[in-house]
Amino acid sequence: MGMDFSTLRTLISRYCVGEENWVDSRTIYIGHKEPPPGTEAFIQQRFPDNRIVSSKYTFWNFIPKNMFEQFRRVANFYFLIIFLVQLIIDTPTSPITSGLPLFFVITVTAIKQGYEDWLRHKADNAVNKCPVHVVQHGKVLRKQSRKLRVGDVVLVKEDESFPCDLILLSSSRDDGTCYVTTASLDGESSHKTYYAVQDTKAYNTEKEVDSIHATIECEQPQPDLYKSVQHTDLNKAFLPLGSENLLLRGATLKNTEYIFAVAIYTGMETKMALNYQSKSQKRSAVEKSMNAYLVVYLCILISKAVINTVLKYAWQADPNRDEPWYNERTEVERQRHVLIRAFTDFLAFMVLFNYIIPVSMYVTVEMQKFLGSYFIMWDDEMFDEELGERAVVNTSDLNEELGQVEYVFTDKTGTLTENNMEFIECCVDGHVYVPGREAETRGPATEHEELFFRALCLCHTVQVKEEETVDGIKHGIHQGKSTSFYISSSPDEVALVEGMKRLGFTYLRLKDGQMEILNREDEIERFELLEVLTFDSVRRRMSVIVRANTGKILYLFCKGADSSIFPRVISGKVDQVRARVEHNAVEGLRTLCVAYRPLSPEQYQEVCHLLSSAKLALQDRDKRLAEAYDLIEKDLILLGATAVEDRLQEKAADTIESLHKAGMKVWVLTGDKMETAAATCYASKLFRRNTQILELTTKRTEEQSLHDVLYVLCLFSLSGDCTDYGLIIDGATLSAVMRPGQEDSNSGNYKEIFLEICRNCSAVLCCRMAPLQKAQIVKLIKASKEHPITLAIGDGANDVSMILEAHVGIGIMGKEGRQAVRNSDYAIPKFKHLKKMLLVHGHYYYIRISELVQYFFYKNVCFIFPQFLYQFFCGFSQQPLYDTAYLTLYNISFTSLPILLYSLIEQHINMDILKKDPSLYRDIAKNSLLRWPSFIYWTVLGVYDAIVMFFGAYFLFDNTTFTSNGQMFGNWTFGTLVFTVLVFTVTFKLALDTHYWTWINHFVIWGSLIFFVVFSLLWGGIIWPFLNYQRMYYVFMQMLSSGPAWLSIILLITASLLPDVVKKVIWRALWPTTTERIQVGSN
């Protein structure tokens, strides 16, 4: 579908609305031949040099700038504040406990970003230092690319890429053209032809070029790749310049020996640089839940601190409790105002409990996403042998969103279908021609037939890719050897031209403005190409104006969609052709209509005038061109129609069926005719035979008012006689539905009614869609009251808008360039890979990350709640329960790896079952694992475990000894006992949740526990010389030497885990989810 890039245009103009009406223009003096100073109207303009800076940092500003960027994140800032509070006031825990993890996180991120930036610096340097040839004083000099300035005349040789945006002055080719591939800009590999400025194309040596005296006036830089308006003032005559003269930085010169061109936009003002705008960040539903949980925990944290502070002061009201003789304050402290003391106490409690929001969770989530995304790239089943491509992950932030998709918006051509066009037939005035069978059907060639074939040979923008020399081409094609290829940005055109070749008319080449055709009699016919009225998706047609070399007659050949041709036709066998077109459309073929209009020389003059005045316009050029085209493409005579088949991609039907079973609603958005699209939809099982089709098309709305149609359909779909509804809507009706705020009250409800209908339909087909409408639909669904998660998948530039709009954008590595892939979040080689992407990877990532998030909060509740309880027994004095080392390392090392590895390799169900049974996907729909009930369950579980651990230890310590030698344990042994139970409990809890025990899981789970024990033995085994306290000395070992300590550890772990196990088992037995049934069944 990507015949044009209007999508991108609209898209980009959205980004820079302010610049649309930018009137200011820049004046460029070719070769810096400015008028002498003092001349009026000359203002020296300053332009940046040609240095490309994609790096963010320099050596000097890296640390401050990177720190600033990092601390702009709320979480990092929060931890920084906690750290600073610990530094400033006298807090219960040492600043190391929060400083070390924060330092670790910040350092790792900084190193990563620094490395990335270093790579960018290297890339920038390579680009900026690469040599370019500049013409100065009639000589060619070598310069570094970065020293290039606006106005320099540059010499570019074959296969070199353009160092900045240039206006083509002349080329080595006589006709002043050059071939360019813009693969690196928009991914299109076809060679595009660019034209030198008419008046300078003769100047093709250094000397001659140097003698040009001219100025170029052009717009200020703007990012639109396909739009540029300049004109040149050469010898006091204004000449229009257009995008056909503008060579963009990044494109590469092909098949042309050398060109001369003048730099107009340099460095960061080139279109390529301006297009480096970063995409807006997408956030996943899981991330939103996580943030909501964070807020809850922040509230819990603050309320804990407030409660404790209040209780502390209530308790301390008695001075003998506040300051008993054995525990006096310092003089300084006594003199502090009570409010300041209270505030300090509040902060101290905050610091004591701040671990409830762990730094490490962010790191773990980021690592999980980043590392996890490799499994998508590594997936062998998503590798396509034919393309040699594997899945690409452009952002790893959305992995889990793949498991939450409710609406799939798919493009048809190139996504559902192969986009491998094959010419099937053509029909001229109702006579059908099929390649290979033409011999029987051919009668004496009518005039229309002759014109029809020539029209198809001429009306296109196909180029011939020359493998050998320019002259070898005719030979190659004639001999039927594949030494040359047709290339076009539209595969339809290639199919048509190739189809014509099979019918006997071979398009040879475009040379010197002459198009050459080899006709059935092996004669070369030449047509002079006068004008090309290029395709755009609004007009949905294109035209050429040619002059036959023989007859001196001018023709306008026009081809386009039936809907855009028929209204403009004044004669021809419209009915027969229309019947054939409709027949073909039902078969699922792509149809185009062909028409012509003979032009008299006077009419041609008029056309030329219209076009050139439109092209010369500096402002609103597009609009004026469209108006001109509209005037020119009229009074057509219909010739016939063509039919091209676009085969379904393999397993497209299977994929769609699976998505349906998984509870997703699949919408096909296409620019095709309704009949064609509907046929594809039936073929791809989007609509089944028993699907009740509701139509919301222009045809129907012509008969009834939109209001009535909607109302009827709504009632119909709600009646619920049939379970399976499909809706077909076309672009025109859609825009009527979407039209905002008319006076009458009903119109506002159209959207609602429309959405209501859509909710009841499992499949929706939107045909005749303009690219921007695709995005509008996605937006409409996104904003509907359930806020469903949407996924858009497409391959062409016209899908970019919806890919960017949807929650998850997937690009298909199709034939229409890499625009979609580049703008997508994920890219896959074929549509069929979507199945595994969603049903397997999406499902896994969702399960994994939801467990990760819940578990992280759980284990920190378990961790901190005992400390909270302890405050009630230590006079609310913020005495930490655990030693500093335990506080610091709990999240960093004792409990971090098991959950990280779990969240990377957990498979609660086998991959094959997930693929075989798509309905399992419904089990996790609507963020089911992260909803409030399950969050509350986890939190309550955490609190329960904390209570068991704390009071278990409390009753064990309560006024008695549990050693066999009568000696007593202190508060640090108490904390260590709780902590030991804690570490084992949370690790075992994860072990209970693990369904997929690989050696890695065994290694990290048992390894973490062993590490904890070994660390504790070491930590308490030595008098550490660098510590100013030795509170942990032999505490762990003394504890382990006591039998009751072992017994109570075992008991408390069992008691903590018991409810969760029981809950799991009972739920599984009484109210099993589909997933759980399958798990049991598969074992």
Add this chain to the structure above:
Amino acid sequence: MMASSYNAKEEDGHPSGASGHGGPGVVKSKKPDNTAFKQQRLPAWQPILTAGTVLPAFFVIGLIFIPIGIGLFVTSNNIKEFEIDYTGVDMDSPCYTCAKNSSWNNTTPCTCSVDFTLEQPFESNVFMYYGLSNFYQNHRRYVKSRDDSQLNGGRSALMEPSKECEPYRKTDGVPIAPCGAIANSLFNDTLELFHIDSNGSRNAVPLVKKGIAWWTDKHVKFRNPGGNNNLTLAFQGDFSKPVNWRKPVYELDPSDPENNGFINEDFIVWMRTAALPTFRKLYRIIQKKSSTTPTLPSGKYTLDITYNYPVLSFDGRKRMILSTISWMGGKNPFLGIAYITVGSICFFLGVVLLIIHYKYDTRNNSADIPN
């Protein structure tokens, strides 16, 4: 997370489908490795928690826990413990006057005696504890108010104690040894036990003051500066005693250089701060005399107290506890009861799960297999 800002440059060399001649050479490395790890097909054990699989575990836990619990409970019940509060709150208690008058400024020690009777003889070693209530040894300000380097005999820390010791760090510019609130509030009551014979004579019960502190504390963590000899020399002059102490640190036990100074066991025991505001600390050990006679035969006893330690100001209590010890420590029925409870719950749940298993699990399974 993944930078994609300079994709354009990276893609320069990409082959493209449209031109149809990408060539096999470019494809080379794109195919992912077919390893078990990368394809997420590592061999794995896939356990599922169902009523059927968990059932045996519940019964096993129940069957193990209940006997352990009973064993613990019986052991705990066999332990003899005697506790007496000698704070002297009530008018009629013998220590009432001492309690009224006690304060830090008293120079003359106040003594009182409490009589009590042991109903049952205490066999094997008996451990004598003192207990304090409502004493917040775990208060943060208190816990950190010590200098472990000083207690380890560090010279520099001796001269310049840690700031944590404030306000018990220096008096009049002279460093305190040992510094800090913990050391300053060292428990200084003296308890002596006498057995009253049937003929009314008082026999002192021999109290052993060694072995009450952790071995590692006494031998590694706590050290006197400059060895154990000549403590007087090591501490004299440059240091002052803690403000509430009556005698300097080198006179804690002048009779035994191995138990004097920082390595005095009473001191070490006190320095291990208790976890909860009601706590007991080991004071003395009464060693078993012979296998035939009980360590403390039943009968009348007198506890002589040198009452120094004021607790009434913060509404505290002081106790003396005599306890025998088993392998599981002192008297604590909690662990036994908890084991019995958890064991019974497990057993009960096992039964419930058994019912559930036969009523639901089998039905679900059989219903699902055709799917």
